[in-house]
Amino acid sequence: MHAVVSIKQVPDTAEVRIDPRTNTMIRTGVPSIVNPDDRHAIEEAVRLKEKFGGRVTVVTMGPPQAREALREAISYGADDAILCSDRRFAGADTLATSYALWKAVLKIAEIEPIDLVLCGRQALDGDTGQVPPGLATRLGWPQLTSVLKLDEVDFAGRSIQVHRAVEGGVEIVKSKLPCVITCTREINVLRYATFPNMVRAARYQPSLWDKTDLGIDDESQIGLRGSPTIVSKVWAPLRRQRGTTQVIDGSDPQEAARSLARILMGEPAEEAPVVAERGTDG
Amino acid sequence: MILSAPDRYDVVVVGAGLAGTAASYLLAKAGMNVLCVERGEEPGTKNVMGGILYRQPTEKIIPGWWKDAPTERPIVDERLWLLTQDSMVQAGFRSARYGEEPYNAFSVLRVKFDKWFADQAIAAGATLVTNTVVEDVIRENGRVVGVKTGRDQGDIYANIVIAADGVNSLLSKRAGLHGELAPNQVALVTKEVINMSREKIEDRFLLNPNEGATIEIFGDSTMAMLGYGFIYTNRDSLSVGVGALLSDFIRKKINPNVLMEHFKNHPMVKKLLEGGEAKEYMAHMIPEGGAAAMPPVYSDGILVVGDAAGLSNPIYREGSNLALISAKLAVQVCVEAHQRGDFSAHALSRYKTLLDESFIMDDLRAYSKTSQFFQKKPEFLEKYPGLLVDALHELLTVDSVPKRAKQRKILRQVLANRRPWDLAKDAIGALRSLT
Ligand SMILES: Cc1cc2nc3c(=O)[nH]c(=O)nc-3n(C[C@H](O)[C@H](O)[C@H](O)COP(=O)(O)OP(=O)(O)OC[C@H]3O[C@@H](n4cnc5c(N)ncnc54)[C@H](O)[C@@H]3O)c2cc1C
Numbered sequence: 001m002h003a004v005v006s007i008k009q010v011p012d013t014a015e016v017r018i019d020p021r022t023n024t025m026i027r028t029g030v031p032s033i034v035n036p037d038d039r040h041a042i043e044e045a046v047r048l049k050e051k052f053g054g055r056v057t058v059v060t061m062g063p064p065q066a067r068e069a070l071r072e073a074i075s076y077g078a079d080d081a082i083l084c085s086d087r088r089f090a091g092a093d094t095l096a097t098s099y100a101l102w103k104a105v106l107k108i109a110e111i112e113p114i115d116l117v118l119c120g121r122q123a124l125d126g127d128t129g130q131v132p133p134g135l136a137t138r139l140g141w142p143q144l145t146s147v148l149k150l151d152e153v154d155f156a157g158r159s160i161q162v163h164r165a166v167e168g169g170v171e172i173v174k175s176k177l178p179c180v181i182t183c184t185r186e187i188n189v190l191r192y193a194t195f196p197n198m199v200r201a202a203r204y205q206p207s208l209w210d211k212t213d214l215g216i217d218d219e220s221q222i223g224l225r226g227s228p229t230i231v232s233k234v235w236a237p238l239r240r241q242r243g244t245t246q247v248i249d250g251s252d253p254q255e256a257a258r259s260l261a262r263i264l265m266g267e268p269a270e271e272a273p274v275v276a277e278r279g280t281d282g
Numbered sequence: 283m284i285l286s287a288p289d290r291y292d293v294v295v296v297g298a299g300l301a302g303t304a305a306s307y308l309l310a311k312a313g314m315n316v317l318c319v320e321r322g323e324e325p326g327t328k329n330v331m332g333g334i335l336y337r338q339p340t341e342k343i344i345p346g347w348w349k350d351a352p353t354e355r356p357i358v359d360e361r362l363w364l365l366t367q368d369s370m371v372q373a374g375f376r377s378a379r380y381g382e383e384p385y386n387a388f389s390v391l392r393v394k395f396d397k398w399f400a401d402q403a404i405a406a407g408a409t410l411v412t413n414t415v416v417e418d419v420i421r422e423n424g425r426v427v428g429v430k431t432g433r434d435q436g437d438i439y440a441n442i443v444i445a446a447d448g449v450n451s452l453l454s455k456r457a458g459l460h461g462e463l464a465p466n467q468v469a470l471v472t473k474e475v476i477n478m479s480r481e482k483i484e485d486r487f488l489l490n491p492n493e494g495a496t497i498e499i500f501g502d503s504t505m506a507m508l509g510y511g512f513i514y515t516n517r518d519s520l521s522v523g524v525g526a527l528l529s530d531f532i533r534k535k536i537n538p539n540v541l542m543e544h545f546k547n548h549p550m551v552k553k554l555l556e557g558g559e560a561k562e563y564m565a566h567m568i569p570e571g572g573a574a575a576m577p578p579v580y581s582d583g584i585l586v587v588g589d590a591a592g593l594s595n596p597i598y599r600e601g602s603n604l605a606l607i608s609a610k611l612a613v614q615v616c617v618e619a620h621q622r623g624d625f626s627a628h629a630l631s632r633y634k635t636l637l638d639e640s641f642i643m644d645d646l647r648a649y650s651k652t653s654q655f656f657q658k659k660p661e662f663l664e665k666y667p668g669l670l671v672d673a674l675h676e677l678l679t680v681d682s683v684p685k686r687a688k689q690r691k692i693l694r695q696v697l698a699n700r701r702p703w704d705l706a707k708d709a710i711g712a713l714r715s716l717t
Contacts, residue, residue, distance in 0.1 A: 195436040198411045199317070 001054030001155055003045040003116045004108055005078065006101055006135065007038040009062055009069035010124040018234050034069045037120025039076070041183040043190050044150065045118050046077035052155060054115075055079045057108055061089055061100050067206050075193035075201035082108070086210040091224030094126070098134025099221045103214040105139065115155055117180045121146050129182065136180035143180045144173060147187060291317045293616055294429055294440035296416045296453050298325040301588025301605035302446030303399045304343045308613040310407035314620060317438065318400075318408055319431060321415040326396025329448075330473055330566035331602065332514050332521055334496060335390045339603035342610055344402060351398050353388035354516035355494025356381060359487070363550070365502040369671040370550050381493050389494050389514045389521065391475070419443060419456045419584065425625075426457055426583035441625045442616050443584045446609065449567045451590030459586060460577030465532055466657060467571035469509055469596060471525025472542045476558035480518050486554055487515055497554075498599065499524075501667040503545050505536055508656055508663065511545045512599075513554060520558060522546065527570060527657070538565060568601065569594045572650030573643060580630040585612045593642060595649050597716075604642050611636040648717065655715035659708065661700075666708075669696055 011030040019026050034042075045056040058073040060066050061084040070081035084104050092100065105117060117139075122129035129145070136143035148170060149163040155177065164171045165184055193201070211222065220226055246263065250256045293309050295302045298320035309316040322328040334357060340347050358381040361374035380386045404410055420428040420437060428439035445453035450463055480491070487495040494515045503511035509526030524545040531538060545551060569575070569592040576592045579585065587593075588605030595604065615633040619625050637643050656662055673692045677685075696705070 192433060194434040195411070195414065195431055195438070198414060198433065199409060202409050202411050 001048060001052045001116075002112050002114050003048055003054070003056050003118060004105060004114050005038070005041050005045045005056060005058045005073070005118045006105075006132070007042065007058055007060050007069060007073060007120070008035045008123050008131075009033070009060065009066040010035045032065065032068065034072050035120050035123045035125075037122060037124075037183060037185060039120075039190060040185050040187050041118040041120050041181075042073050042076050042078060043188045044181075044183055045116075047188060048116070048150075048153065049077070049079075052153070055112065057082065057112075059084065059101065059104050059108065061085070061092070061097055061104070063090075070206040071201045071204055074204045075197045076191075077193070077197055081204065081206040082209055083206045084209050084214060086222075088211055088219060088223045091227060092222060093227035093229035094128055094130035094134060095228060096222050096224075096226035098131050098138060099226060100214065100216070101131065101135050102138040103216055104209060105135065107209070107214060115177050116160070117141070117178070119180065119182045121182045121184050132180050132182045139178075139180065141179050142175040143182075144175055145182045146184055147181050148184055149187060150181075291315050291438065291440040292620055293317075293442045293444060294319065294438050295444045295446055296429060297446040297448055297588075297590070298322075298400050298403075298410060298412070299329050299396065299446060299448055299588065299605065300399070300602050301590070301609040302444070303396065303403050304606045304609035305444050305446060305587060305613055306408035306410070307343060307399075307403040307406050308610060309616060310403060312613065312617050314616065316408045317440070318403065318410045319414050319416050319429070319438070320400075320410065320412045323413050324393075324397055325400040325410070325412065326393040329392040329396060330471070330564045331390070331392050332473070332496075332512055332523060332599065333390050333392055333395075333602065334387050334514060334599060335395065336387045336600075336603045337385045339606050343606055348385060348388060351390075352394040353390050355389050355489075355492055356385045357387045357389060357496055357514075358493045359489070359495040361495065361497040363497055363499040363501075363503075364667050364670065365499060365548060365550060366667050366671045367502055368549070369675065371667075371670060371674060381490070389496075389516050391516060391519075391521075416447070416453060419453060424582065426581065429453070441583070442619065442630070444609075444612055444616070445584060445586045445590045446588050446605075447590050449569050449589040449592075449594075451586065454577055454584075454586045454590055457581055457584050459579075459581060459584075463569075463575075464571075465529035466527055467569065467575045467592075468528050469525045469568045469570045470528050470531060470538055470565065471509075471523050471568055472538050472563070472565045473521060473523035474542070474546075474560050474564075475516070475562040476520045476522055476555060477561050478518065478520055478558040482557065483515050483518070483520065489515070492517075496599075499545075499551070501663070502548060503551070504663070505534065505541060505544055506660070506663045507531065507534060507536065507541075508653075508660075511551070513551070519561060520555065522551075522555065525568065528567070529657075568596055570596060570653055572648075572653055573646040574650040574654070576646070578634075579637065580627060580633050582627045582630075583625050585615065585630055585633050587612045593646065595645050597649065597652055598645075600645070604645075607640065607642060608637065611640065652715040655711055659711070662708070662712070665699060669699060 009032045012033040013030050049056050056078045058070055058078045058081045064085055067083055070083055074081055084100055089100055119132040133143055144162050146165040147162045148165050151161040151163060153160050158177045160177055161174045164173055248256050248259050292314040293316045295306050295318040298318050302318055306316050306318040337348055359376040364371040400410055415432045416429045417432050418430040419426045420430055426443050429443055430437055445451050447453050454460055489495055497513045499511040503524055504526045507526035507530035511524035514521040524541055569589055579591045587608040593604035593608050594601040612633055619629045676688055676692050
């Protein structure tokens with residue numbers, strides 16, 4: 001079995017701050033992490049390796065500091081890690097990113113044929129979920145998105161059956177291998193890295209592939225030039241208004257019920273015997 | 283590239299603070315197979331220091347370190363304040379010599395410095411595993427032969443374990459070297475980093491661009507507990523802290539946060555901090571016992587360095603240098619032990635000999651005296667600052683009273699508070715304890 005996991009390093013922030021002048025994310029001072037969904041993809045690949053034997057290769061496209069994300073992947077049990085990094089990749093949108101990753105996957109497959117490409121469902125920072133489908137399309141492989149569970153994996157029979165999250169339910173789908181899978185956080189429970197893997201990660205130097213290594217001649221496909229997406233505006237959603245908590249005195253149940261009814265029906269609050277008010281965060 | 287983890291290391295170092303990283307760096311340079319384990323996500327994230335780092339001792343580890351390392355400002359001005367509620371007596375030393383190469387000391391932020399320092403150790407060949415807590419030592423036949431981490435397959439074996447896990451060292455406790463620290467053997471310090479623009483810092487502290495100052499603040503800053511407050515200038519922030527003996531906090535029932543607020547709100551302090559924006563808040567302990575409270579620093583297969591060994595001299599604001607130099611001495615002993623293949627307590631006892639011969643133990647013996655003296659004499663902190671301020675107030679107030687009459691009045695005031703015999707004893711005692 002050879003699983004390739006495509007990951008992304010993202011800023012560790014629940015509250016993304018946007019520079020109001022440039023409409024871009026302010027990344028300075030925000031620590032980077034492996035995209036949470038991608039961690040589940042790595043975990044799933046490592047579990048497959050533990051069950052069936054084989055190898056897990058992790059790949060990312062990013063700046064040199066994305067090495068740290070790859071080292072982290074090694075600590076979770078991946079065998080090899082590759083960083084696709086080149087100045088000319090900068091400014092890539094999802095289309096150009098999937099192009100570079102496609103080239104990387106082709107090159108990895110030359111070294112050892114691939115059974116499965118796993119990705120996270122979406123990235124914390126962009127939230128588009130477009131790169132894996134782009135990658136699958138370019139590879140000409142089936143894609144199984146938003147996977148909740150790998151049901152049956154049959155490497156000999158070249159098939160896989162998964163549970164997918166769909167609007168209002170779960171879909172059970174079968175596909176042939178190789179294919180591209182995007183993992184949800186429900187797919188598995190993360191485990192802590194073992195100490196030997198931590199040591200291996202501390203010493204690990206990911207391979208570095210640039211544009212030439214990936215065999216990309218056509219620069220119109222990569223980086224800013226290969227990115228037709230135009231971000232016209234980015235803004236932070238308005239914070240919801242602070243609601244208030246009213247505590248109704250419950251010593252007289254009937255009176256309490258009456259007060260509640262009054263409040264619910266929108267009668268003036270001062271009539272209700274409110275004993276305390278507290279602000280809550282939306 | 284696949285490098286499998288060896289089953290056994292020459293040395294495993296616990297903690298990537300100053301002592302641990304210095305040891306890892308020097309061991310790697312000496313060609314030893316060294317693994318360093320740190321609980322923080324990155325080196326420096328768990329560390330608290332004022333922090334003034336001294337040029338010369340740090341050069342014993344990495345010559346010329348300050349040319350590359352992230353430092354804040356070279357310190358050219360060191361001030362001492364003695365506060366009462368509404369007054370201040372000050373002394374200080376400022377020298378342009380400190381503002382040029384090779385410098386004497388720098389303010390640093392440990393989050394930045396420790397990361398850089400650890401990178402030097404890694405580049406030298408040490409392996410650093412972060413995010414991993416060491417929970418115990420592994421013993422065989424009474425000897426320490428490794429450590430247990432909190433991770434799966436987390437037992438690590440080594441010929442020598444260096445405990446560099448800081449104050450209140452779990453490791454040396456587990457190795458049976460000492461018990462719990464007594465409340466009068468540690469100080470508890472809270473510290474804030476307060477953002478402020480460079481220009482404002484330079485204006486307020488009367489500094490040329492990129493020069494730094496320190497202020498150590500005694501007296502009312504600690505609500506008459508044994509300790510002191512400090513303000514150090516960073517590039518565009520101030521490090522502000524105050525601490526006292528843990529036993530004093532307990533005795534006086536004062537909460538450390540209350541002390542910090544009290545300190546920051548003293549009119550003289552407040553003026554300096556005005557307009558700053560608090561960025562970080564942290565608390566940490568400092569070993570306070572001096573030589574008298576030091577645990578044994580070696581045993582079969584284990585050496586203890588830095589704060590873990592109780593090496594700190596707070597009255598001179600020294601700790602970092604003792605951590606670094608003790609690490610260097612420990613490494614020397616590791617290398618010798620490695621060459622002879624002897625890791626017994628007897629072989630490692632040489633570390634204690636080297637410490638004894640160095641300035642470290644000399645200073646720490648003196649510090650024990652100082653600390654014990656002031657602990658026994660709370661009146662120093664409770665009475666003398668007030669007496670001194672009243673005396674100066676009397677002397678310097680121009681009110682058409684002859685100077686001789688003023689002097690007599692001052693003497694009367696002092697003697698009303700303290701008998702001549704006690705005064706003499708205090709003066710001699712204080713001098714002796716400090717020398
Ligand atoms: C508020 C304050 C101000 C100070 N100011 C100054 C100053 O201005 N100048 C000066 O010279 N000294 C100063 N000191 C003292 C100085 O900070 C210390 O002496 C010095 O940091 C000691 O270095 P160390 O390596 O022994 O310990 P530390 O720097 O504390 O490092 C210990 C390391 O071990 C790690 N660790 C602990 N337990 C474990 C475990 N179980 N497993 C894995 N890792 C572990 C910790 O995370 C930490 O990284 C100050 C101290 C304080 C608290």
